[in-house]
Amino acid sequence: MLDLTTSVIRNLDLGHGNYLIEFGVPDSIQQMKPAQFFMIGTPGSEPLLRRPYSVCGLNGTFPDNQRGTAQVLYKVYGKGTRLLSGLGKGAELQVLGPLGNGFDLPDTGRRALLVAGGIGSAPFPLFIRHLAEAGHPAPRMIYGARSQGDLPLLSWFRDSCEEVLLTTDDGSAGEAGRVTQPLERLLEQGEGERLHLYVCGPDPMLKAVARLASRFDVPCDLALEAPMACGFGVCLGCVVPVHGDDGEVRFERVCVDGPVMPAQRMAW
Amino acid sequence: MLDLTTSVIRNLDLGHGNYLIEFGVPDSIQQMKPAQFFMIGTPGSEPLLRRPYSVCGLNGTFPDNQRGTAQVLYKVYGKGTRLLSGLGKGAELQVLGPLGNGFDLPDTGRRALLVAGGIGSAPFPLFIRHLAEAGHPAPRMIYGARSQGDLPLLSWFRDSCEEVLLTTDDGSAGEAGRVTQPLERLLEQGEGERLHLYVCGPDPMLKAVARLASRFDVPCDLALEAPMACGFGVCLGCVVPVHGDDGEVRFERVCVDGPVMPAQRMAW
Amino acid sequence: MVDLSVELGPLKLKNPVLTASGTFGYGLEFEPFFDLGSLGGIVSKGLSPRPRHGNPPQRIAETPAGMLNTIGLQNVGVDAFLSEKLPKLEHYDMAVLANVFGETEAEYVEVCKKLDGAPGLAGIELNVSCPNVECGGIAFGNDPRALASVTAACRKATGLPLLVKLSPNVTDIRETARAAEDAGADALSLVNTFVGMAIDVEARRPVLNRVSGGLSGPAIRPLAVHMTWQTYNAVKIPLMGMGGITCARDALEFILAGASAVQVGTSNFVTPTSAADLVNELRDYLEQHGFESVRELVGSLQVES
C-alpha cells in the first residue's frame, strides 16, 4: 500500500459527466487486481475526505495509454468528482492504493459475464485484460444505464467483449429496461451453469442481480460501494452486514474485506 | 456595486510569489478609483470567505492589457492566494466590487509621493494613471520591501514615476533599511510643504509613515488593511479605531469608511 | 404554483427564508444586490437600549468552513433603529424582526417596550446569548431559569410575536427550549453561535482581541440541525432554524428536522444574494418533488423506529 503524490497526465471528458483520468504510478501499482481501488484526494482542504475510485486501466489496458500510468473512470456526482473533473495536465493528486481485494478469475468451466450499471463499468477494462492474459475467452457483458449517454467506454467494451447487451431505462440505447431482463433470459436458457457473474453498479442493481444469481445458483461476485472515510480498514465506516461462516450476521468492511464480495454472503 | 462571475484571462507569475491576474469586467467597473478594491472568491467552498484585493489596473493602465479587463496584483500568503495562483485562463472567479472609497488626487500645489511596502504597491499603477489623466506630473515613489524579489512591477514603476527610491531590509536593492529613511530625509529637506503622501503596505510601515507625516505636518492618506468577511459594510469585522470629529475614539469600517483614511484620524 | 408561506404562531411569513441577526446589517445594505421584498423577512442587528461601539479589533477570524466573531454587539441603539432604519424598510413586503439584547433583564424589557407597536415591525427575537451581568456573567441563554425569567418579562412588555433565540452552548437544548416555551415565547430561533477560539501560533496570541468568539458558518450546520431536531421533538411552538445555511439543500435539512422557517447568516457575507437565491431554489425543489406547500415538509423527516 502506497500513499503517493502524483500528477495528472490527462483527464479525458467522455461526455455526459463521465471522465477518464490518467496519472503516473510506480511499478508496484501495476500489480493491482481489477476492482481494487484508490483513495484519491485533490489539493486543498475541501472536501475533507478522499474518494474511492476503482482502478480502470493500467499499462496496456487501453491502447493509447502511457507506460507507468493508471486510469480511473469516474462520473461527476458532487464536490469531489467536480473538483477532479476540473484538473488539467500536471495537477497534483494524492493517491492511496492498492486497496481492497479485487476480482478473481472464474473457475475452469465457467465464463465471466460482466454486469455493469453506468459508471459501474469502471473496474471491467482491467478485468477484461486480466481475463485475456490468463487465456480466458473474451467475456460477454450486460451494460445498463439510465440513458444512452451514461454508458462510458461503450465502443471500447464492444471491441473487447464477445458481445455487449445494452439496456437503458429510457430505451435510448439497446433494450428498454433493466440489466436483469437480458440476464434473466440468459439464465432461463440454462446458461447459468457455464457462467460466473461479476457485477458492479448501484445498490438496487446489485441486489436484483444477486437475487437472480441465487435463484439460478450461479456464482456471483459483487463489487460493492459504501461511503468511506479511510479506505484501509481503520474507520469502520464502510461496513455491510454479511453472513458469517457461523451463520451469524456481522459487519464487514467494504474497503478491506471487499469491495468484492460473493453475492450469497450478503445479509441485506 | 456588482457581484459578477467572470473568468481569468491570464495569471502572470512575476516571481517570488507575486502574480498579476487579469479578468474580464463590465464598463461600470472601469470607473473604479485607485485603492478601491474587490472581494474575490474562487470556485469551491474553501476558503469560506472571499479575499479583498485592490484594483491594480484597468483599461489602459498597463500597455498590453485587453479592453474590458481589470488587473489585480497579489502575493501568495495562505489558502486564498494559493488557490488564486493556481488558476489558469478561463477559470471562474467571483468578483464583488467596486468596494471602498479610494485615493483622491492631491490638492493643487502639492505633488503625490507614493510610499509602498512590498505588495502594498498594488493600488499605485491605477493611481499613477489617474494622476496623468488629471494632468498631474508623474509622481515620485518610495518603494521598500524585505528583499529585491519583493518589489513587484518595479520596472513598470521606474518607467511611470519621476523617480523611484528603493529600500530593502537586506540591502539587496536600493538603500538598506526602511522606507522611512529616504522619506525622513526628504521631509527634513523641507519638501513636505509641496507633498501629499499616499501610503500602502504593512501596518508597522503605515504607522511609521503616519508618525513622520504628523511630525512634518504633511497630508497623508493610508490605504489600510484589515481582515474582512463581507467587504461591503455589514459584518462589522474590519473596524479600526479612529478619532471622530467630536474627538472621541470610535470604530470605523475599513471596507466602506476606508480603505483610505487620513493618517491623522487613526487612533492606533 | 407552490405555496411558500408559513406561520410561526402569530408571525405570518410569505416565505420561510429570513436573514440572521448581525449578518444583514439593517437590511438596507443589501438593496444593491436584490429586492428585499423577495425575502420572507429580515432580522435586525441586535439592539440595545443605547448605541454600542462594540469590541476592539481583531474581531473576526476564519476557521475551517466557519468564522469566529467578536463584534461585541455594536449597534445603533433601539431609538436610531426606530427613527432611521425601520421606516426605510416599511415599503418592502416582508417581515422585519428586531433582535434584542441586554446586560440585565431590565434592559431587555426597556428595548421591547420601545419596539412594541412600532409601525412595520413584525416581531421581536431575543438574543439570550449575552452575559447576564447581574448573574455572574453566565449567558441568559445557558441557564433555564434566567432564560424563563427574561422571556416572561419581555412577554409582558410587548404584544408583538416574541421569538427566543437559543444558545447552542448547553448540555441539553431541550431544557432551555422548554423554559422559553413555558415562559410565553411564540416561537424559538436556533441556533446562535458556538463559543470558539483561534490562536496565532507565530505571535502566540489569540487571533481575536477578546480571546474567544462565536463560531458560525457551514462548520456548525450538523450540530445546529441536530439541535433543531431535538427541539422539534421537545416543544410545541414553531421553530426558526439556522447555522451554516448556504443553499436550499442546507435549508431543507433544517425544515425536514422541524424548522418552519430558516435564517441565512454568514453566507450573506460570502454571497450577498444567497438568501434571495435560496427562495428560488426552494421553490424549484418543491416543484420538482411535487409538493404544493413547504409546510408539508416541516418536520417530515422519516426516521425508522
Place this chain on the structure above:
Amino acid sequence: MVDLSVELGPLKLKNPVLTASGTFGYGLEFEPFFDLGSLGGIVSKGLSPRPRHGNPPQRIAETPAGMLNTIGLQNVGVDAFLSEKLPKLEHYDMAVLANVFGETEAEYVEVCKKLDGAPGLAGIELNVSCPNVECGGIAFGNDPRALASVTAACRKATGLPLLVKLSPNVTDIRETARAAEDAGADALSLVNTFVGMAIDVEARRPVLNRVSGGLSGPAIRPLAVHMTWQTYNAVKIPLMGMGGITCARDALEFILAGASAVQVGTSNFVTPTSAADLVNELRDYLEQHGFESVRELVGSLQVES
C-alpha cells in the same frame, strides 16, 4: 536538538503526539505507512468487556470540514485486545493507552481491572461519552456526578495512569473537568466528538442509520481549542488536546492553550502519515523559533488582561 518529551502526571511521553481512539485501529493498520515508534503514543479503539458489532450502516457522513460517525463502538473486546493486539505493539518505543467504555459503571471497572498491570500498557483513557443505561441514558460525561463516580471507581480498579476523556456536549466543560480531577484522574483528554446530524434531502431521511452521530475534524477545532483553554485555567492536572488537528500549526493551538500533548484523529483517515508528519513539523517549529523544549510552550498563550 530540541526536547519533545512531555509528562502528564505519571504518564511520560517521548513526544506529545498521539493518535486518537477510534481513528487508528489498534495501531497495526498503520505499519505500512510509518514507524509507529516515531509517535509519542497511540490510543486504542474503545474497549468494552465483550466484543461489540457496532451500529448498522450508514455509519459515516461527510460535512463541511468534518465528518459524522456512528460506528457504535465496534471493538474486539478487552480480552482480544490483551491477547492479540497489545503484544504486537510492545516492541515499539511509544506509549499504548487503552480507551475504555461501558454502559454501566461496573463495565468500566471490569475493563480497567483486566487492563491493570498488562505488560506494555502505559495508561487508560476513559471514554465517558457513552449513554449511561442505569441513569436514563444520559452520557456519563455530561453529568458531573456520574462522571465523578465512574472516575473514582476506575481509579480504585487500576494503578495505571488514568485519563478521563471529556465530552464537549456540555454547558460548561470546567464543571466536568473539575469533577474528574477531584475524583482522581491523572490527566484529562479533550474533546470527544460533538453530537450532530445530517439529512439526505432527496430521500428525506437521516443520512446516518442512528440519526445522529459524532462530529469530528477541522470544523470543530476552534470549539475544542476554546474548551482546552477554559479547562487549562480551571484544573491543575495536565491535558491532552484534540479536535480537528491536521498539522503542527493546529497542534500548537492546543499546546499554547494548555495541552501537554495532542491526539490526531480524523486526519489519520485522510493522510495516514499525518501523526508522524506532525512530530517532524513540531520539531521544525521549535527549532525555527528557538525553543529548547516543547514544555515551554504548554499554556504559554499571551493574553492581554
